[in-house]
Amino acid sequence: MFWQVAWRSLAQRKASVLLTVAALTVSVLVLVGIEHLRQNARTGFARTVAGTDLIVGARTGDINLLLYAVFRLGNASNNISWRSYQEIAALPDVAWTIPLSLGDSHRGYKVLATNPDYFTRFRYGADQPLVLAQGRPFEGLLEVVLGAEVARRLGYQIGDQLVLAHGAASTSFTQHDAHPFQVVGIFAPTGTPVDQALHISLESMEAIHSQGELPALDRLQPRTITAVMVGLNSRIKVFQVQRQINQYRGEPLQAILPGVTLTQLWSTLAIMEKTLRAISALVLVAALFGMAAMLLASLRERRREMLLLRTIGASPLFIGALLQLEGLVMTGLAVALALGIAATGLSLGAEFWLAKFGLQISANLFHSATGEIVLYVFAGALVVGALPALSAYRISRSVPSGL
Amino acid sequence: MTLSPDFPLHNRAEPPAFWCRDLHFSYADKTVLHIAQWQVARGERIFLRGASGSGKSTLLSLLCGMLKPTGGELRVLDCDLAGMSGYARDRFRARHMGVVFQQFNLIPCLSVRDNIRLAAHFAGETAFLKTHLAELAEQLNLASALLDRKAAELSIGQQQRVAVMRALINRPELLLVDEPTSALDQDNRDAFIDVLMTTLDSCGATLLFVSHDQTLAGHFPLQLSMAELNQADRRSS
Numbered sequence A: 001m002f003w004q005v006a007w008r009s010l011a012q013r014k015a016s017v018l019l020t021v022a023a024l025t026v027s028v029l030v031l032v033g034i035e036h037l038r039q040n041a042r043t044g045f046a047r048t049v050a051g052t053d054l055i056v057g058a059r060t061g062d063i064n065l066l067l068y069a070v071f072r073l074g075n076a077s078n079n080i081s082w083r084s085y086q087e088i089a090a091l092p093d094v095a096w097t098i099p100l101s102l103g104d105s106h107r108g109y110k111v112l113a114t115n116p117d118y119f120t121r122f123r124y125g126a127d128q129p130l131v132l133a134q135g136r137p138f139e140g141l142l143e144v145v146l147g148a149e150v151a152r153r154l155g156y157q158i159g160d161q162l163v164l165a166h167g168a169a170s171t172s173f174t175q176h177d178a179h180p181f182q183v184v185g186i187f188a189p190t191g192t193p194v195d196q197a198l199h200i201s202l203e204s205m206e207a208i209h210s211q212g213e214l215p216a217l218d219r220l221q222p223r224t225i226t227a228v229m230v231g232l233n234s235r236i237k238v239f240q241v242q243r244q245i246n247q248y249r250g251e252p253l254q255a256i257l258p259g260v261t262l263t264q265l266w267s268t269l270a271i272m273e274k275t276l277r278a279i280s281a282l283v284l285v286a287a288l289f290g291m292a293a294m295l296l297a298s299l300r301e302r303r304r305e306m307l308l309l310r311t312i313g314a315s316p317l318f319i320g321a322l323l324q325l326e327g328l329v330m331t332g333l334a335v336a337l338a339l340g341i342a343a344t345g346l347s348l349g350a351e352f353w354l355a356k357f358g359l360q361i362s363a364n365l366f367h368s369a370t371g372e373i374v375l376y377v378f379a380g381a382l383v384v385g386a387l388p389a390l391s392a393y394r395i396s397r398s399v400p401s402g403l
Numbered sequence B: 001m002t003l004s005p006d007f008p009l010h011n012r013a014e015p016p017a018f019w020c021r022d023l024h025f026s027y028a029d030k031t032v033l034h035i036a037q038w039q040v041a042r043g044e045r046i047f048l049r050g051a052s053g054s055g056k057s058t059l060l061s062l063l064c065g066m067l068k069p070t071g072g073e074l075r076v077l078d079c080d081l082a083g084m085s086g087y088a089r090d091r092f093r094a095r096h097m098g099v100v101f102q103q104f105n106l107i108p109c110l111s112v113r114d115n116i117r118l119a120a121h122f123a124g125e126t127a128f129l130k131t132h133l134a135e136l137a138e139q140l141n142l143a144s145a146l147l148d149r150k151a152a153e154l155s156i157g158q159q160q161r162v163a164v165m166r167a168l169i170n171r172p173e174l175l176l177v178d179e180p181t182s183a184l185d186q187d188n189r190d191a192f193i194d195v196l197m198t199t200l201d202s203c204g205a206t207l208l209f210v211s212h213d214q215t216l217a218g219h220f221p222l223q224l225s226m227a228e229l230n231q232a233d234r235r236s237s
Helices: A002-012 A014-046 A062-069 A082-089 A117-121 A148-154 A202-208 A235-246 A258-301 A303-311 A316-357 A368-402 B056-063 B086-096 B112-123 B127-139 B144-148 B156-168 B186-203 B214-219 B232-236
Strands: A054-058 A094-100 A109-114 A132-135 A143-146 A181-187 A197-201 A227-232 A253-256 B018-027 B030-040 B045-049 B071-076 B097-100 B174-178 B206-211 B222-225
Touching: A002 A014, A002 A316, A002 B112, A014 A258, A014 A316, A014 A368, A054 A062, A054 A235, A054 A258, A062 A227, A062 A253, A062 A258, A082 A094, A082 A227, A094 A109, A094 A117, A109 A148, A109 A202, A143 A148, A148 A181, A181 A197, A197 A202, A227 A235, A235 A253, A253 A258, A258 A303, A258 A316, A258 A368, A303 A316, A303 A368, A316 A368, B018 B056, B030 B056, B030 B232, B045 B214, B056 B071, B056 B174, B056 B206, B086 B097, B086 B112, B097 B156, B112 B127, B112 B144, B112 B156, B127 B144, B127 B156, B127 B186, B156 B174, B156 B186, B186 B214
Parallel strands: A109 A197, A143 A181, B045 B206, B045 B222, B097 B174, B174 B206
Antiparallel strands: A054 A227, A054 A253, A094 A227, A132 A181, A143 A197, B018 B030, B018 B071
16 A cells, blocks of 8 residues: 555656656666676686786886786887797796787787797686687698687688788788788687787798798797796796896896786776766765655645545654655666666677677676665665655644644 | 533443533644533534634644644543544544545545545555445445546546545544535535435444535534634634
């Protein structure tokens, strides 16, 4: 009965109720959306690299090195020489290395030149190795292995030919069209930047940048590479090796621990996250005040209704609770609507996030952070809704004097 | 409460519907109602003539326990309303009293059935409603199809009859009616009074009918005017 009265009374004021619910929906959407993206970005970044003890590049900021070497965001300010790479690989504590060389692209997707260890040593997520969905690793020159997204979006299959472009822009004037590549393998999807890359051997990279005829394979030695992923025999040695590399005399090098640097990145972003969260919380507060104002305004036209309810035996408490319930019903509607829109938007926008940042954003909103936000929203609605509820309580107590 | 022996208001076997003695009600310093002594026996039907401003609304609010007297004694259905908690008074009103106003007797957005169900809900008694709603509707000349219409869609004559139905659904001992016909035309007015009287015949509630319309007085065996009853005005003028 209680529900019915609240529901009907809301249905009667459709226009103002709809506007109030819309305002609340937007604010809940912002809160839930931001939190969801934040969490997904964190887990997404964290699962991009696993099992790598150190990442080595030219001397630059820690975070910058991490961003361009692992997430392929931004560009390297400098390369490291092949000689330095060989010396790092020869350090006694180093178990394996994966050289990374970036710079070319194909229709907006980055080309990564590396060595065959990439297929066996690289780990992501919960220590998962890369798996080829089709074909085989590159072996000879001018062979390319595609990330899952690249193959899917551009519709390439094993055996297809493609031409790489010099530089990272999607429209490059310099095409390496003298040296078309053949697709020999396609990786299974990983939800990491691997999906967004084309993988070739270092020798191929060197070959397409040489003038004239293709040189013989053993003469194709890269002069520089962008960065190196390093695995150690024992993790205990990680700081020792880091120091060794940082103090390398041949050229200025820098080694970072990916996990530590990721944490640094998050703490750098923490202020922005907090600001965003504070703003979205304020938006919610504004929407809640709007709701309270709307309910308060409705009281004026509901004096007769309140008198009637009192006459047939409703207590002032019932009437106060009725107003409170109306606020909660609007909040509930807004929360349901916001979650619905967020889920739809996320599943539609998943492509964008994946293409743009190589991040897999799940459309599943039902996790503890969302629950927490919904709880806060309802708590806020209860507190702010107490204003009109209290006012209704007081009016309905004194209403017979105006009979 | 004990009564002084020289003031035998009622016999003990059948307490009156209500009685009052030296009943006062004032807003701020202005006394709007003062009734020296008044008693209404159970089952009576009283026409109380009174214009607006005569203190009739205050009297009705006092009788149904929405206002507390500022002085004197008032017992309704053998209960001292002033001594009850607010919640108990609300409950008492829901169970034992029916009230019909001049207008706005129903919540417009609820169906007729839900309006009546709401009244039964506050009385905590829904069993009677289930069995007798159709019967009551028939007595009041309301087609059962009307029950599921929104109250706002009914004519004023129909709304007033639904209001009576709502007021009687909890089988109240006391029915307080305030200018129920002033929004009706002559035909509807007579039909309303007829239907009210026949319905009361079967339930036996005490009726206090307040109106300024003298033409209706003929329907009632007992007639009173606020001017005689309320001594507050005389004193101030």
